[in-house]
Amino acid sequence: MAEFKRTNAQIYAKTANILSPDTIYWKKLGVPTLVKEFGAIDFIDFSPVEPFLFAVTASVRVQIYNPVTKLVVKNITKFQEGAHGGSFRNDGNLLVAGDDLGKVRLFDVSTKSILRFFEGHKAPVYRTSFNADGHHVSSFSDDKTVRYWDIATENHIMTFSEHTDYIRAGCTSPISPDIIISGGYDKKINMYDTRMKQKVLTLDHGSPVESLIFLPSGGIFISAGGTSVNVYDALAGGRKIAQLSQHHKAVTCLQLASDGKRLLSGSLDRHVKIYDVATYQVVHTIDNPNAVLSLGVSKNDDTLVTGMVDGLIAIHRRDSNKDKEDPQTDRVKGRSRYDNIFENADDTIAEFRYAKIAQFDRMLKKYEYSKALDSVMIPIIANKTPEKTVALIKDLIRRKGLQRALQNRPHFFLAKFITFLTRNIGDYRFTPALVDAANILLDVYEDDFEQFIGTDVGKMFILLSRRLKKEEQIIDDFQQLHGLIEMISSAADISVGSHDSDDQEGVVNEELHASLKAQKQAIINID
Incomplete structure (x- = not known):
């Protein structure tokens, strides 16, 4: 009797997911370890020197973590009000942070002691940054000013008052100690030159600016605000090179990875997007349990840390061990030495099973x-x-x-x-x-x-x-x-x-x- 011919239900396959080298590379970070802090994670910064410790600024403290053990190794709690923007110097020995009282503090990382105390701002200081020479500090405040400080003398050198609203973003050039850029809630991005003691460039981002970052060359900088990330050429008078709109909620933070070849953006939509700086195309996306406020990446890309609004820190760590062996190989290796004695003793007849019919x-x-x-x-x-x-x-x-x-x-x-x-x-x-x-x-x-x-x-x-x-x-x-x-x-x-x-x-x-x-x-x- 002829076999019954089944109904041929054609299956329309979905588009296959192509595993690019970037996807494979970033997926090796594995499942994150979640750590709970006492408040929303304001800022995360990695030390540029080994062992690549990272500082987490949240609530009234700056906690320094070991990326391998994922435990706190230093706890800086000398803040009376909320701390903001704790960042390392390029040698990893000093850390600067602002607070809600408008004060800027400079700490010795090894002893946790306060080395310098800068006063002058009239409102909370949300971002602080060392200049490229390591001898000066720039601070960005809600009093709509950017201040430039000298570490050696603890003196205030100059003030830039070009913004008309809160300043929540700012950074310094990685190659020039005299270039500072700031971004405010007035949607403006201002560039200052301390040699000329004035503003040298103004751009309109189009939304309140939440984060700013320079590429390692110092000639290009990137701003984040609203749902877009804009790329500007500083050497061409601030010409906009690209606009990236991959998030559907406000972008809150930017970071560079892979020696400046990859750009990371974190957003309130819970995603971290990774872009190729050469093409500005998204090469990978990392999901998070909650809205992302801050993120940091170690110099060797072995650790990625994201901070969220609910005080959670997600620590992604690349597994340095070799890939796990194939389970089939493990089973073969685990066989008893007597297993092969009777391996060919009998012929095994496959069990007959009726084909399942719908x-x-x-x-x-x-x-x-x-x-x-x-x-x-x-x-x-x-x-x-x-x-x-x-x-x-x-x-x-x-x-x-x-x-x-x-x-x-x-x-x-x-x-x-x-x-x-x-x-x-x-x-x-x-x-x-x-x-x-x-x-x-x-x-x-x-x-x-x-x-x-x-x-x-x-x-x-x-x-x-x-x-x-x-x-x-x-x-x-x-x-x-x-x-x-x-x-x-x-x-x-x-x-x-x-x-x-x-x-x-x-x-x-x-x-x-x-x-x-x-x-x-x-x-x-x-x-």
Whole structure:
């Protein structure tokens, strides 16, 4: 007896995810370790020297973590009010931070003692930064000023008062000790030169500026604010090079990785986007449990830390161990030395198993067409895998059994079947089969339309009619467009082979159009 031929439900595969080198590289950071702090994580900064400790500024303290053990090794708590913007000097020996009282403190990292105490701001200082020479500090405050301090003498050297709103972002050039940039809630980005003692450049970001960063060359800087990240060329008068809009909520922080070849942006949408600085394309995305306020990356990319609004710190650490061995290899290595004694002693006969057949195929095998149609009209199949339902409908049409399967059906089934047709008839994969199914449905109930007038099924037929009219209009528009393309192709003297393929496509469209018109005429009385 011949084997039963199963219904061929064509599966339309999703687009494959391509594993790029960047994706593989950043996925090796693994599952993060979560640490709870006492308040929202204001700022994270890594020491530029080994062992690449990182400072987390939150609440009224700056805590310094070891990235390997993920434990606090230094705890700086000499703040009376909230601390902000704790950042390391380029030798890792000093740390500077501002606070809610407008004071700027300079600490010795090894002893945690205060070395310098800068006073002068009238409002909270949210960002602080060492200048490139390591002998000066710049501070950015809510009093709308940027101040420039000398570490050796503990003196205030100059003040820049160019902003008209809070200053929440700022940084210094990595190569020039005299260049400072600041970003404020007035949407402006200002660049200052301490040699000229004045502002030398002003740009409009378009949104309140939350973060600023220089590329290692010092000629390009990047700003974050609103949902966009803007890239500017400082040497070309602040010309905008690129605008990156990959987040759907405010971007709060920026960092560089891979020696300045990768840019990271954190946002309130819980994502950290990683860009290739050469192309400004996203190469990887890291999800977080909550909105991201700050992030930091170690110099060797082995540690990535994100700080969130709820006080959580996510510490991603690259596993330095070798990749785990294949489980099959582990099983073979773990075998007993006696296992191979009887390895070939007996011939093993594979257990015979019947091939599993889907329920609708079992019904088709018994010629129970109504039950087969019922089995694919359940929501879990009709909604999630409509290709299976359409495959069965095509098989029933081929067997000339769909008419029998649709006869004497209750109103609720007809409503469900018509809803399926209306929802999926516009899908180019299913249109030919579902148009034929709609024709058969109308043929079955052509003489009984009167019983549906004023009922839910009658309304469904009207919706189907409107849907078919819409599809017919689409086909009409497509044929007009196709005619125009043929005229252009003829004028351009396209090869004969192209004309042949166009003619075949035109025949298919004419057949579909004729079928839709016949369908429209058949149900015109219902509308």
